[in-house]
Amino acid sequence: MAENVQQLLRERLEDDGTAVVSGDRSWTWREHLAEASAEAAAVLAGVDRERPVHVGTLLGNSPSMLRAMAAAGLGGYVLCGINTTRRGEGLAADVRRAECQLLLTDAEHLPLLEGVDLGGVRVVDVDSPAWAEELAAAGDLVPLREVEAMDTFMMIFTSGTSGDPKAVQVAHLMVLFSGLNLVDRFTITPDDVCYLSMPLFHSNAVVAGWAVAVASGATMVPTRFSASRFLDDVRRHGVTYMNYVGKPLAYVLATPEREDDADNTLRVAFGNEASDRDIAEFSRRFGCEVMDGFGSTELAIIILREPGTPPGSIGKGMDGVAIYDAETVTECPPARFDEHGALLNADEAVGELVNTTGGGYFQGYYNDPDANADRMRHGMYWSGDLAYKDAEGWIYLAGRTADWMRVDGENLAAGPIERILQRLPQLNRVAVYAVKDEHVGDQVMAAVVLNEGEELTPAQLEAFLAEQPDLSPKAWPRYVRINADLPATATNKVLKRELMAQGVTADGGELWTREERGRSYS
Structure with missing residues (x-):
């Protein structure tokens, strides 16, 4: 049985099943x-083998990116997925932090590098005739090394929602374990x-998408996410499994519903960060199973939904997952709720996962000791995510x-305020955050965003807010x-953080203000 991605890919070298479909082209696993x-x-x-053999990719969801991922696995070197929105x-800082020797890109993304100083990094246009000649002349593959389970397969940068992206070292074992488990x-x-x-430079696409196909020998359909094109793609390619992260289910659900939406081949949607409402509605509308969990690029904390998971909960944590007070470094007491479900003891129950x-x-952030020290404190991993847990462990x-x-x-x-607002049927997406006030903090x-x-x-x-018995009067948004x-x-x-930086403004939209200590918006 395979113990790493390299061994897993070798099991597919003579597989004549379909591996990749893109446009009108397809590749068998053998060809791919x-x-x-x-x-x-x-x-x-x-490359210089005396230096870390790190190869960057500035590529979209394409056969070229899938080829680069498989090449790194077979070749035993580290692939560094560079975020194409940087x-x-x-962008240059990410390439330097990952210590890339090469940067693989294509005609679509090559213009992003104009005027960018990458130092001595060699940039390779994978669409160019010159690269095609190098591939033809390369000869048989002699891997850099025989991979060990905990060797790094990819460096994957965090999303950057709360600061500059950090390069997470993702081990072969984690990719293998995730793929086989799913x-x-x-x-x-x-x-x-x-x-x-989902972007193949991100962990969700790697461990919940690509790894699933490699572990099973299933067909991969790489594409850029489009809510309007989603159902047509599913039907055209006979899609049975999809992964997601963030709000794509909400984007799809925002498109007009048709009577035949459930007439499709999709069996399973697996991902994280969908709301309870979106999970139920997506499942109903498209006739598939939706399984939502909690995970981060670091893969240090795993929380899974189980049968009986209460509304609003993300599930129960695996061994070691707890909620701690960052100041006292002690576990937070269980959350207590009133008869309406409102959290009574937020001050003591809410802590850090x-x-x-x-x-x-x-395995740590690459080349970032300060970030590692912030995450690993008191012998524990601190996620930066706030949470609370009820008496039953949800x-x-x-x-x-x-x-x-x-x-x-x-x-x-x-989080609790967002979950309440998501009950409002007109809303598609919600984000709740703080804006500074000199009087009340x-x-x-x-x-x-409306549907x-x-x-x-x-x-x-x-009227909606007044009907929510679990919404504290102080939690009514002052600004919408x-x-x-x-x-x-x-x-x-x-x-x-971008919304917070904009302050009390609608940035071209519509802004409502609630009267001070009142309940009316204008």
């Missing part, structure tokens, strides 16, 4: 991995078709540590901005 082997041989022929000095959970076979529309056993599969997210608000002497977390602000064709009036919002869209990362996560 032959091309990957040639690329690995060409890469290794041109620009200028930020194949077993959802009974994925070579007859399945995996829809890879930690792994008390250490880093788990987290965990509820409360946001990031930056989402903690102090409103008129009361501590509030963004923070004010609650909500940025919302297509929906309208919302101040009176409707006021309505926009056609919200700033987001490449992985569909709302950039709250």
Whole structure:
């Protein structure tokens, strides 16, 4: 049995099942991995083996990116997925931090490097005739090394929702373990078709998408996510499995519903960060199973939904997952609720999600000792995510540590307020965050996107909020901005720090203000 990605890929070298479908072209696993082997041989022929063999990719979801991933696995070197939404000095900083010797890109992304100083990094246009000649002349692959389970397969940068991206070292074992686990959970076979529309430079696409296809021999359909094209793609390619991260389910659900939406081949959607409402509605509308869990790029904390998971909860944590007070370094007491479900003891129950056993599969951020020291404290891994846990062990997210608000002497977390607002049927997406107020410390602000064709009036919002028995009066948003869209990362996560930096403004949308200590918006 394979013990790493390299061995897993070798099991597919003579597999004549379909591996990749893109446009009108398709590759068998034999053809796909032959091309990957040639690329690995060409890469290794041109690197300095006395230095870390790190190869960057500035590529979209394409056969070229899939080939680069398989090449790194077979060749035994480290692939560094560079976020294609990064620009200028930020992009250069990521390449330098990862200590890339080569940067593989294509005609679409090559213009992003104009005027960018990458030092001595060699840039390779994988669409160029020159690279095709190098591949043809590369000869047989002699791997850099025989891979060990805990060797780094990829460096994957965090999304950057709460600061500059950090390069997470993702081990072969983690990719292998995730792929095999999901194949077993959802009974994925070579007859399945995996829809890879989340960015392949991000951990979700690697461990919940690509790894599933490699572990099962299923077909991969790489593409750029499009809500309007989603169902057509599923039907065209016979997609049976998809992974997601962030808010793509909400984007799809915002498109007009048709009577025949459930007439499709999709069996399973697996991912994280979807709301309870979106999970239920996506499952109903498209006739598939939706399984949502909690995970981060670091893969240090794993929380899984189980049968009976209460509304709003993300599930129960695996061994070592706990909620700690960062100041006292003690475990937070269980959350207590009133008869309406409102959290009564936020001050003591809300804390930071930690792994008390250490880093788990987290092997550290590459070339970033300060970030590693911040994550690993007191022998535990500190996630930066706020949460609380009830007496039965069910965990509820409360946001990031930056989402903690102090409103008129009361501590509030963004997560519970967002979950309440998501009950409003007109809303498609919601982000709750703090804006500074010289009198009360923070004010609650909500940025919302309406479902297509929906309208919302101040009176409707006021009536809805008044009907929510678990919403504290201080948690009523003081400001509400309505926009056609919200700033987001490449992985569909709302950039709250950008919203916070904009302050009390709608940035071209509509802004409502609640009267001070009142309940009316205007």
